[in-house]
Amino acid sequence: MVIGEAPPSRRGPRGPYAKSEQTRKSIIDSALSVFAESGYRSGSLRTVADRVGMSEAGLLHHFPSKSALLAAVLEHRDDLTQEQFDFGSGDGRHWLRSLIDLAKYNASTPGVVELFCTLSAEATSPEHPAHQYFAERYDYTRKMARTAFEDLQSRGELRPGVDPASAAKATIALMDGLQIQWLIDRNSVDMAAEVRTYLESLVTGDI
Structure with missing residues (x-):
């Protein structure tokens, strides 16, 4: 074939x-x-x-x-992301690696990153046509991230004192904040490197 x-x-x-x-x-x-x-x-x-x-x-x-x-x-954008990055393996460490890969890829698509940052801010209004989409997207992403951290915790690979639910929310906030800083000044931050550094502060061993 x-x-x-x-x-x-x-x-x-x-x-x-x-x-x-x-x-x-x-x-x-x-x-x-x-x-x-x-x-x-x-x-x-x-x-x-x-x-x-x-x-x-x-x-x-x-x-x-x-x-x-x-x-x-x-x-369509979500479909493309799912095709390129494996977030459904069920392995927490693999999920975190995929997140770092996504941050690296996003640096190659500034226009799309800007669109999503702008839309997510606009969509805080319940009347915005993308409000429901972003509400569901954040809910889904939080659950996926929490599941990844819980998997690591169950294997003793999450550092003591790290709460999976809090880590999930903080990771998403970090990704969003880094994207805004990067859009304002592309030389100010390496998104993938910063995400890796943060995630490695939460887990044992390298990612």
Whole structure:
């Protein structure tokens, strides 16, 4: 089998449906780029449509509103992260290593990091279209981080006095804070190195 080719039983859709799915993917990719460059509020559907080479009405055929497109962009970004980093192994130390790898990768995508930082701040308002997304995302991430620290604690690899729930919240706060500092001055902080240093202060041995 050619590498990258789907098995016969799992080949993607064909015909008009496949073309529609490809169009949706192109719109989402363009929207991610536009929102990353201009922010969600300033990034227009017309700009997204222009980059795809279609009319705004054509874009609205696939995504009925700007908020619906934003939801698809956020979901797509999460899918890409899950494809690149293994956060579901159940091994706490491996989860922490994946977090460090993610911090390193984020340094290569400043536009996307800026989009997420801006959106997460805007989305504190319950009326913001991304409010529910970020509420659920933070809840899920806290649970995943807590599970990772609890796994380490169960194996005697968490330093005495470290509470898994508190460590989970502090780790997320550290990641968010480092990203803001890095966006303001990219030479001021090495995000991956700082995350590693902090996590190694919580566990025994190297990560």
